Amino acid sequence: MTAPGTDEIVVDRLTKQYKKLRAVDDLSFRVRSGRVTGFLGPNGAGKTTTLRMLLGLVTPTAGTATFGNQRYTDLTDPVRKVGAVLEASSAHRGRTGRNHLRMICRAAGLPDTRADEVLELVGLTPAAKRKFKGYSLGMKQRLGIAAAMLGDPQVLILDEPANGLDPEGIRWMRDLLKSLAANGRTVLVSSHLLGEMQLLADDVVIVAAGKLIRQGPVDEVLGDMAGGTQVRVRTPQAEQLTAALSELNATVNPAQDGSLLVHGAEAAAIGHAAFSAGVELHELTSERGDLEQVFLQLTAGKAGIR
Template sequence: MSDGQPSPADQGRIVVSGLTKQYRTVRAVDNLSFTVQPGRVTGFLGPNGAGKTTTLRMLLNLVTPTEGTATISGTRYADLAQPLRHVGAVLEASSAHKGRTGINHLRVICAAAGLPKQRADEALAMVGLTPAANRKFKGYSLGMKQRLGIAAAMLGDPRVLILDEPANGLDPEGIRWMRGFLKGLAHQGKTVLVSSHLLSEMQLLADDVVIIAAGRLIRQGPVAEVLGSMTQSARVRVRTPQAEALVTALKELSATVEPDGQGALLVAGVDAPAVGRAALAAQIELHELTPERPDLERVFLDLTAGKADIR
């Protein structure tokens, strides 16, 4: 919109359309399109060099696209009036003057952005850093710097939060805190876009995923839907003292069988009932028969295999 105010119909929605970035001989992002909906946590996933950070930087007007558009609430970031009130972003661990305290760092940002001074205290409390408010930045751990960066992003109470690898430097308790914090923001109707390599954590955190490789879209959608689309990757874990006989019986069903290295067999191409029937017909004793559904890490590796762009 020309006045820099987001349209109510688009409030909080991120739309990337035909986005491309060419650096001389390297196409970092290639005709990329996806949508991030409000009220949900969206995981932005891809191998190293996939173009995730470049995409986020184009979204935040830090890099100029070669082609295509990226909008937040129907408006380019550069055209938003009071952008800190619309979008909070952390693309790397917070940086600040090493001699400045955490609370003073946030107060400086508030003053520059025309935000009430008390927002610094509120944001610091929101991320659990109140006890460290008067500690100097040089004494902050990497995890504390991550929290301080998120506090800075939340100063304007934005509708949209964009984070690049926010769990870096966090211990398990910090990661669990981060999960609850981001889920809580989404529950409030905010839009949360998170880039991360921690795929097991993203399966717990994200409602939707956008998976890219070599700058191109590979898959997008709700996590459950993306996992469900890979049913061909489902396997059955079997333990038996008659492994050779079971392998012979399953080959007649055109199943693929391989050892898991821990004394069990992994069977693909047939479901658990079929394995059970084959074992019963061959009078094979089973000690375990467990269906294994693909998790996000396995689906990610299957979808991006051979598509990573080594730069």
Template sequence: MSDGEIVVSGLTKRYKTLLAVDGLSFSVRPGRVTGFLGPNGAGKTTTLRMLLNLVTPTSGTATIGGSRYADLRDPLRTVGAVLEASSAHKGRTGINHLRVICAAAGLPKKRADEALELVGLTPAAKRKFKGYSLGMRQRLGIAAAMLGDPRVLILDEPANGLDPEGIRWMRSLLQGLAREGRTVLVSSHLLSEMELLADDVVIIANGKLLRQGPMGEVVTSMTTTAHVRVRTPQADGLTAALSGLPGATVTPSSDNTLLVTGVEAPAIGKAALAAGVELHELTPERPDLEGVFLELTAGKAGIR
């Protein structure tokens, strides 16, 4: 097993009559950002809390580098985690909040300054926590998670409260940490951002694994089909022209728009030209993470 690899095996959590996580198994490799996705109530947060030994599994195991979190010799230097926006004494400054954690964990005082610089909060180091925005609190939480320079980072909805610039900053930070060989596991509802951020993806619903693998493979493996969007005032004429192309399927959409599958855009344009059909739009549309996610999780949202 690789140093820093996360392995979830047969993980189950039952709360009386509620089965929150049901025999869940997946792995997260070092050197990559892994997106942990699922609809509301899928069991994501419960899984992360079991991974950090904040919740006791009913059965199964969740290990980091082959050990339970509770058995790690130096957990703060092994794992950094943020499961919600950072909380701190309202009258304490950002830098003092981190210094208190350093003192309690036996870490050098300078790590507080280094962590603040890492997350871009140095200018706000001496501002009191009560004056921090939600986005600043998210950054402070990540700074706290990075104090021990951990090999593994576990984040639950880290982009909450961040503006577009902050989200781009977060993406750059996490990808950079993964390139250093760290294991980065991120839970998020922002599917478009996750498609840009993550190398791998784990999708669950109702506490069960639906799909796991490299982002590109997961997106292209689904039945969601690539199609070409064609807008023309001569929809019937184009449909007739395409009927002679092997494999072409034409589905009327709206506003003189047709969705064409089974044939590429250049062939559609050539057929339209030969038939004298006027085209106003010819746009290839590929499967994306959102489409795959919705297809996988349709009707599977729950309450947990």
């Protein structure tokens, strides 16, 4: 393994034992800078425990969780290195969003003007003078992200950041995190919204019962599992096409909607085989695997209790 970059997250043989429960079990993975990494797993998989160990909130039984080669507790200026949101923002009910952020700025030695900058970043400027007690759950999520971004950190860690957000808010979140990663930041996101993760993440780390199940770029994970890419074909001559594709060693299965799902052959090869056999085609579409399908396949029977 190559030496980690200073902004990479490195989890190395991490273990956490609670009496008879092993919440995290010899877990290792790396989160690269300049990419969004989805941290996925069923309830009880050990995701939140892992994040809490990474942020120094829980002491590992064994192993390490570091940023480059430094533990969070050893960082000289953590607010400028790492921003994290493990739950919706909490603040005094009678304090405005702006004043809440300004208090954090003063504690961290940051200028008050930074509060207005991050409020603009998360789209909360119109609600800056509104008291926290009047914030919706989605607004609290945005305020939490604003607080995490106060130090302009190079690493951002978010646990279920889309909770309470409407579809527009989820799309806003996706665009924000992608832009942060595009600017070179390291972004780790834990979420149960698998459809959103397929749109958002560059890489995924999938865990179950405290163990690593699969990691890698999303396209690679989808391609390796569930038969990889499939091609959907519609034709009034299904039997003739199936016979023609047997020469390509392709697998052909009928779908419920009357189409054929072909594995083991590219769309161009299927089209050529159909043309040579005189088979009329009404549809020829390559389809990428679905992250939810892959996730369920990988974690079946492996959910834990946290």
